[in-house]
Amino acid sequence: MGRTPAHTGVIMTEITPVLTANIEPGRAPLDCAGYERAGGYAAVRKALGEMSPDQLLDLVKESNLRGRGGAGFPTGMKWGFVPQGDDSPNPKYLIANGDEMEPGTFKDRLLIHGDPHQIVEGMILSAYAVRAPVGYIFLRPEYERGADLLHHAIAEAEAAGYLGKNILGSGFDLELHPHVSAGRYICGEETALMNALEGRRPNPRSRPPYPAISGLFGKPTIVQNIETLSCVPHIVNNGAKWFRRLGLGDDAGTKLYCVSGKVKRPGIYELPIGVTLRELVFEHCGGMLDGLEFKAAIPGGAATMLMTPEELDTRLDFTSLDKAKNRLGTAGVIVIDDHTCIVGISLNLQSFFARESCGWCTPCRDGISWIVDILRDLEEGRGEPGDAELLMREMKMIGPNAFCALAMGAEGPMVSALEKFPEEFETHISGGGCPYERPPALPPQSN
Ligand SMILES: Cc1cc2nc3c(=O)[nH]c(=O)nc-3n(C[C@H](O)[C@H](O)[C@H](O)COP(=O)(O)O)c2cc1C
Numbered sequence: 470m471g472r473t474p475a476h477t478g479v480i481m482t483e484i485t486p487v488l489t490a491n492i493e494p495g496r497a498p499l500d501c502a503g504y505e506r507a508g509g510y511a512a513v514r515k516a517l518g519e520m521s522p523d524q525l526l527d528l529v530k531e532s533n534l535r536g537r538g539g540a541g542f543p544t545g546m547k548w549g550f551v552p553q554g555d556d557s558p559n560p561k562y563l564i565a566n567g568d569e570m571e572p573g574t575f576k577d578r579l580l581i582h583g584d585p586h587q588i589v590e591g592m593i594l595s596a597y598a599v600r601a602p603v604g605y606i607f608l609r610p611e612y613e614r615g616a617d618l619l620h621h622a623i624a625e626a627e628a629a630g631y632l633g634k635n636i637l638g639s640g641f642d643l644e645l646h647p648h649v650s651a652g653r654y655i656c657g658e659e660t661a662l663m664n665a666l667e668g669r670r671p672n673p674r675s676r677p678p679y680p681a682i683s684g685l686f687g688k689p690t691i692v693q694n695i696e697t698l699s700c701v702p703h704i705v706n707n708g709a710k711w712f713r714r715l716g717l718g719d720d721a722g723t724k725l726y727c728v729s730g731k732v733k734r735p736g737i738y739e740l741p742i743g744v745t746l747r748e749l750v751f752e753h754c755g756g757m758l759d760g761l762e763f764k765a766a767i768p769g770g771a772a773t774m775l776m777t778p779e780e781l782d783t784r785l786d787f788t789s790l791d792k793a794k795n796r797l798g799t800a801g802v803i804v805i806d807d808h809t810c811i812v813g814i815s816l817n818l819q820s821f822f823a824r825e826s827c828g829w830c831t832p833c834r835d836g837i838s839w840i841v842d843i844l845r846d847l848e849e850g851r852g853e854p855g856d857a858e859l860l861m862r863e864m865k866m867i868g869p870n871a872f873c874a875l876a877m878g879a880e881g882p883m884v885s886a887l888e889k890f891p892e893e894f895e896t897h898i899s900g901g902g903c904p905y906e907r908p909p910a911l912p913p914q915s916n
Pocket residue numbers: 535536537538539540541542566567568569570571654655656657658659660692693694695697698873874875
């Protein structure tokens with residue numbers, strides 16, 4: 470077993486940590502000098518000294534890095550969409566997405582609080598590759614301390630010559646600005662995020678045009694998750710092949726898996742991407758708390774599909790979960806035990822989506838609230854025969870007819886709950902309400 474930093478709750482296991490290598494229990498993050506001593510900013514020296522932006526872009530393409538913010542889009546391919554050349558629009562922008570309001574997801578927080586210089590370095594490299602002279606770091610409001618740490622890291626990097634004009638004599642200029650959000654889930658959606666940054670109401674924008682073509686202030690913009698950006702220095706230092714080989718299946722790199730629910734050791738685990746759900750829950754997390762059985766898990770935050778005990782051997786990576794008609798999402802794994810009601814969980818999740826709907830389009834604004842009403846009726850004994858079919862029919866209409874991915878996200882856990890646990894909905898109807906007792910007092914736990 471590895472280290473157990475008390476201040477973050479992270480548990481790092483056998484593999485040599487990559488993204489979490491500089492994160493130590495109870496210790497403030499490394500300052501610039503400490504980060505340099507640990508090998509930090511070597512990638513910036515290498516890339517800006519020896520590589521053209523196009524060579525860096527090709528390296529990231531070759532590494533098979535896929536976005537860690539939810540959609541898993543290939544990072545290098547996205548960078549390749551940014552128009553370049555003398556007649557292309559300028560300036561271009563880079564945005565680090567640290568909104569992190571997905572339920573069960575708390576990995577970017579660890580990177581922001583634990584190693585802010587790694588994010589700054591990842592942003593310098595990514596901005597260089599897409600030739601962006603300005604970058605923003607968009608943070609959820611609760612990450613106040615993170616914003617302070619990032620301001621400090623940016624000032625230190627400027628003083629050391631890694632930010633500002635003509636970085637390390639390369640001719641490349643970059644300024645970075647942390648921005649604290651007003652705090653809504655929809656602000657994490659990249660087009661709503663850009664509206665928020667511009668001071669507008671954060672409704673999503675229609676696409677096309679895609680942000681890489683016309684984004685912030687109408688200019689080419691790359692939005693990238695904090696964890697995605699943190700991978701880039703390691704790819705530059707160690708190569709694309711090294712990064713690809715870290716993965717256990719078809720995907721590349723390590724992954725920060727956040728685990729919550731009634732397992733023995735919840736927390737954040739940096740593991741090779743592609744670990745199975747079984748290994749994550751029963752080896753790294755030590756299994757379920759005594760007296761409880763594994764019933765289900767949601768693999769990637771609220772907006773993914775429930776997995777059953779029969780799916781424990783599925784790899785938690787983009788490719789394997791796509792094949793299983795699921796999604797890796799944020800890899801925020803929420804484990805559900807046999808004392809927990811699936812209808813109750815569904816009510817909880819749909820209440821979140823209904824509350825966080827931005828209200829722009831009717832199917833999402835009114836439809837998800839209606840789903841919540843039906844689920845509440847089931848929980849409180851007012852369910853009627855046919856309610857499960859009604860839920861399924863309505864939910865399948867909402868997602869495809871709504872304007873952005875928030876509503877499609879709400880569909881995943883609801884439809885999979887109905888498909889995989891139909892008996893729970895039936896018992897709520899036939900038994901006149903929720904058959905589960907409120908969570909029992911847990912028996913004393915062994916380690
Ligand atoms: C409702 C909603 C919320 C989102 N929240 C976040 C978030 O907090 N952080 C994030 O990186 N991506 C979030 N995304 C995904 C972003 O739109 C975008 O795909 C991502 O930031 C791109 O970065 P990546 O390619 O590195 O994953 C959200 C998407 C939706 C639909």
